[in-house]
Amino acid sequence: xxxxxxxxxxxxxxxxxxxxxxxxxxxxxxxxxxxxxxxxxxxxxxxxxxxxxxxxxxxxxxxxxxxxxxxxxxxxxxxxxxxxxxxxxxxxxxxxxxxxxxxxxxxxxxxxxxxxxxxxxxxxxxxxxxxxxxxxxxxxxxxxxxxxxxxxxxxxxxxxxxxxxxxxxxxxxxxxxxxxxxxxxxxxxxxxxxxxxxxxxxxxxxxxxxxxxxxxxxxxxxxxxxxxxxxxxxxxxxxxxxxxxxxxxxxxxxxxxxxxxxxxxxxxxxxxxxxxxxxxxxxxxxxxxxxxxxxxxxxxxxxxxxxxxxxxxxxxxxxxxxxxxxxxxx
Amino acid sequence: xxxxxxxxxxxxxxxxxxxxxxxxxxxxxxxxxxxxxxxxxxxxxxxxxxxxxxxxxxxxxxxxxxxxxxxxxxxxxxxxxxxxxxxxxxxxxxxxxxxxxxxxxxxxxxxxxxxxxxxxxxxxxxxxxxxxxxxxxxxxxxxxxxxxxxxxxxxxxxxxxxxxxxxxxxxxxxxxxxxxxxxxxxxxxxxxxxxxxxxxxxxxxxxxxxxxxxxxxxxxxxxxxxxxxxxxxxxxxxxxxxxxxxxxxxxxxxxxxxxxxxxxxxxxxxxxxxxxxxxxxxxxxxxxxxxxxxxxxxxxxxxxxxxxxxxxxxxxxxxxxxxxxxxxxx
Numbered sequence: 001x002x003x004x005x006x007x008x009x010x011x012x013x014x015x016x017x018x019x020x021x022x023x024x025x026x027x028x029x030x031x032x033x034x035x036x037x038x039x040x041x042x043x044x045x046x047x048x049x050x051x052x053x054x055x056x057x058x059x060x061x062x063x064x065x066x067x068x069x070x071x072x073x074x075x076x077x078x079x080x081x082x083x084x085x086x087x088x089x090x091x092x093x094x095x096x097x098x099x100x101x102x103x104x105x106x107x108x109x110x111x112x113x114x115x116x117x118x119x120x121x122x123x124x125x126x127x128x129x130x131x132x133x134x135x136x137x138x139x140x141x142x143x144x145x146x147x148x149x150x151x152x153x154x155x156x157x158x159x160x161x162x163x164x165x166x167x168x169x170x171x172x173x174x175x176x177x178x179x180x181x182x183x184x185x186x187x188x189x190x191x192x193x194x195x196x197x198x199x200x201x202x203x204x205x206x207x208x209x210x211x212x213x214x215x216x217x218x219x220x221x222x223x224x225x226x227x228x229x230x231x232x233x234x235x236x237x238x239x240x241x242x243x244x245x246x247x248x249x250x251x252x253x254x255x256x257x258x259x260x261x262x263x264x265x266x267x268x269x270x271x272x273x274x275x276x277x278x279x280x281x282x283x284x285x286x287x288x289x290x291x292x293x294x295x296x297x298x299x300x301x302x303x304x305x306x307x308x309x310x311x312x313x314x315x316x317x318x319x320x321x322x323x324x325x326x327x328x329x330x
Numbered sequence: 331x332x333x334x335x336x337x338x339x340x341x342x343x344x345x346x347x348x349x350x351x352x353x354x355x356x357x358x359x360x361x362x363x364x365x366x367x368x369x370x371x372x373x374x375x376x377x378x379x380x381x382x383x384x385x386x387x388x389x390x391x392x393x394x395x396x397x398x399x400x401x402x403x404x405x406x407x408x409x410x411x412x413x414x415x416x417x418x419x420x421x422x423x424x425x426x427x428x429x430x431x432x433x434x435x436x437x438x439x440x441x442x443x444x445x446x447x448x449x450x451x452x453x454x455x456x457x458x459x460x461x462x463x464x465x466x467x468x469x470x471x472x473x474x475x476x477x478x479x480x481x482x483x484x485x486x487x488x489x490x491x492x493x494x495x496x497x498x499x500x501x502x503x504x505x506x507x508x509x510x511x512x513x514x515x516x517x518x519x520x521x522x523x524x525x526x527x528x529x530x531x532x533x534x535x536x537x538x539x540x541x542x543x544x545x546x547x548x549x550x551x552x553x554x555x556x557x558x559x560x561x562x563x564x565x566x567x568x569x570x571x572x573x574x575x576x577x578x579x580x581x582x583x584x585x586x587x588x589x590x591x592x593x594x595x596x597x598x599x600x601x602x603x604x605x606x607x608x609x610x611x612x613x614x615x616x617x618x619x620x621x622x623x624x625x626x627x628x629x630x631x632x633x634x635x636x637x638x639x640x641x642x643x644x645x646x647x648x649x650x651x652x653x654x655x656x657x658x659x660x
Binding site for chain 2: 018021022025026046098101102105122127129131132133134135136138139140141142143186261262263267268269270271272273274275276277278279282283285286287290293308309310311312313314315317318319322323325326327329330
């Protein structure tokens with residue numbers, strides 16, 4: 001592949017910026033343009049030379065980019081943008097509302113099949129790399145239990161929930177895996193564990209002046225779905241501390257399968273895949289970029305429609321040829 | 331898929347036995363027959379009902395099995411059997427002589443393309459699951475270092491090498507990863523490490539009566555390629571102890587990538603895939619069985635020739651439909 005893959009970025013938040021940075025690391029790719037709903041001149045990209053255009057101009061790039069990476073959110077952006085842009089571009093997105101994936105898949109698939117384009121949906125690490133490992137481990141060891149742990153890392157949903165509590169000025173929530181639960185599994189136990197038994201929730205809260213901290217703590221800890229079923233810890237801190245100590249976006253987690261083989265299921269095997277990420281958005285963006293390469297290759301081979309991590313052979317993610325991969329990495 | 335996948339096993343050693351056990355765990359598969367070069371009546375399978383036939387009768391099963399799992403060794407069995415049986419059957423094998431994979435791939439590919447069959451080669455955990463992770467991690471984080479650690483587990487090659495030393499009656503060698511090296515990587519260092527800096531070699535040796543143990547230890551520790559570049563420990567034990575404490579076949583290992591993203595490569599990410607296996611042959615056999623399912627599905631779709639773990643989408647490994655996979659595991 002001598003001609004570089006031309007990438008478009010739609011939406012320039014943390015993920016969009018991460019994609020720009022990832023494309024710079026991949027020498028078979030180049031960034032063609034960033035598209036935004038904001039005023040293009042208000043966007044400050046990493047490389048000064050990057051073209052930033054208003055989203056209304058995106059169709060001018062229909063034949064100038066090979067793949068569009070949708071960097072919007074799953075709540076409102078992607079349900080609209082996914083099918084819309086798959087009607088004109090090869091696409092990659094990180095749609096992560098687990099319960100709505102089947103519906104989203106169908107709408108993107110329909111659009112992409114009609115346009116003859118290829119769209120990789122729900123790409124990232126969960127859904128994404130973790131999903132791949134859940135499938136792989138279960139297929140190899142059908143007799144067993146799988147466990148997914150998240151963290152230590154910031155949950156945007158839980159942080160938002162905190163910020164909506166009366167008397168809260170600002171706040172952030174870390175999901176923390178329970179190490180003793182992980183150790184039990186690694187040592188060969190196969191316990192039944194609820195999400196609440198696998199995770200703690202640690203909150204750092206900035207209270208408004210004069211707010212009742214006891215009430216805030218109670219409101220957070222009793223919040224159904226978000227906190228009530230968890231061991232939740234609430235710390236009150238100043239806004240300065242929040243900005244100084246909690247502005248980074250680390251995350252991570254692990255998928256573990258404990259499975260058995262043998263005549264009496266007497267041989268136990270532990271398979272584990274883990275991530276420890278200093279920047280959740282930059283890593284997610286790097287996954288999106290690798291799948292952008294795959295989408296372009298698959299489309300060139302005539303494979304159209306929506307695809308997930310379950311459908312895409314790993315070889316397509318690499319800039320190396322199948323021969324090189326067999327020689328160097330197998 | 332209402333009709334079960336009919337599996338044939340060629341070669342009934344530890345791996346062949348493991349495949350029989352794995353097929354019993356997979357309700358969409360059934361074992362059609364075991365083929366052997368030995369006298370069929372000398373083979374004791376796990377299920378008494380299994381048909382055991384001499385390898386000369388294998389072509390009678392050409393239309394009675396959907397996939398043949400080749401359970402022979404890479405040194406002499408597979409180079410001959412791989413292309414030979416891909417000319418008549420969908421096949422899966424665990425060819426693991428890394429340096430000869432390209433050549434082996436070509437010969438199996440040629441045979442399978444001619445016959446219209448599908449053959450998955452070099453399936454297992456290394457090559458296999460570890461290769462997949464090396465590719466995946468490098469594609470996502472092109473800026474970084476990858477590390478493969480093996481063990482704690484028995485190396486057949488090194489155990490054989492010990493047994494050929496003068497004065498040695500029997501022996502076994504464990505490859506042991508250096509925990510301090512793993513810790514350095516997990517903590518964020520990106521050291522350059524030789525294989526010898528990543529692994530120790532621990533040998534349990536039964537000496538012949540009257541043999542010079544000092545000479546044996548020296549001969550082992552100075553053996554080029556096998557031991558000379560490693561920190562090697564030699565223990566002398568009795569034959570009884572060897573049988574009692576060293577007859578199991580545990581193994582495992584890990585692939586780790588430490589990679590960087592960001593404007594100044596200032597965000598470090600650690601991705602790790604690890605295995606802790608109580609039975610190396612049973613786990614390897616379980617991987618082969620999952621890929622046997624994939625091979626049958628791919629052949630039905632017209633995808634013929636030789637394939638590796640880099641070519642096969644993960645969804646094909648599962649008995650679940652794409653819809654179920656998206657709903658349950660994504």
